[in-house]
Amino acid sequence: MIRALVFDFDGLIADTESALINAYADVHRAHGVTFDRELFLRSVGHADYAFDPWHAFEKRSDRAALEEERRRFNRQRDLELAVLPGVAALLDAARDRPLRVALASNSPHDHCERHLANFGLLDRFEFLACREDVALPKPAPDLYRLVLTEFGLRGHEAIAFEDSHTGSLAARRANLWTVAVANPSTAHHDFAHASLKLPTLAETTLETLVSLFEKQA
Numbered sequence: 001m002i003r004a005l006v007f008d009f010d011g012l013i014a015d016t017e018s019a020l021i022n023a024y025a026d027v028h029r030a031h032g033v034t035f036d037r038e039l040f041l042r043s044v045g046h047a048d049y050a051f052d053p054w055h056a057f058e059k060r061s062d063r064a065a066l067e068e069e070r071r072r073f074n075r076q077r078d079l080e081l082a083v084l085p086g087v088a089a090l091l092d093a094a095r096d097r098p099l100r101v102a103l104a105s106n107s108p109h110d111h112c113e114r115h116l117a118n119f120g121l122l123d124r125f126e127f128l129a130c131r132e133d134v135a136l137p138k139p140a141p142d143l144y145r146l147v148l149t150e151f152g153l154r155g156h157e158a159i160a161f162e163d164s165h166t167g168s169l170a171a172r173r174a175n176l177w178t179v180a181v182a183n184p185s186t187a188h189h190d191f192a193h194a195s196l197k198l199p200t201l202a203e204t205t206l207e208t209l210v211s212l213f214e215k216q217a
Contacts, residue, residue, distance in 0.1 A: 104171075139170045156176075156177065
């Protein structure tokens with residue numbers, strides 16, 4: 001039986017990834033520097049992807065000042081964020097059924113908790129597994145295994161919701177049923193390994209997903 005839902009955060013609950021990339025673009029634009037959006041898109045979903053976001057600026061540029069400028073733009077864009085379609089309905093249905101609900105994110109606790117609180121969703125999550133809680137981030141399965149251990153469940157008893165190749169691969173490696181929902185920053189990702197791919201979470205219901213995966217178990 002399906003007993004739990006596990007949600008990624010960035011790009012799945014809210015499109016924070018586009019907000020971040022656009023904030024970097026804002027800084028480049030403000031300084032008249034060409035912005036390589038494709039380079040930034042390659043970083044989406046990777047906790048340890050190493051590249052210099054200010055490589056297009058002159059070497060003598062004050063990178064700390066540029067980063068502070070990016071944060072200001074990012075805070076402005078964060079004010080425009082909304083919960084993505086279908087998320088609230090799934091959380092409501094999980095509460096009614098009831099199913100246990102967790103978060104598994106490559107982002108730190110302060111980031112996830114701040115946004116969830118702003119959306120009024122923090123109390124919907126029984127457990128939060130974030131980057132600092134495990135040795136290895138996604139695509140390693142550690143975050144999902146931590147959730148399963150906390151809930152005392154096996155992988156096939158939970159459904160994961162992910163927006164990136166990295167995240168969906170982590171969920172599958174932990175043997176969860178995995179629903180992939182690409183966003184504008186991850187539309188180019190490979191989701192061949194996912195159990196199901198949807199354009200948005202509004203395209204399904206909890207009842208449909210539970211029925212689908214329990215029949216395949």
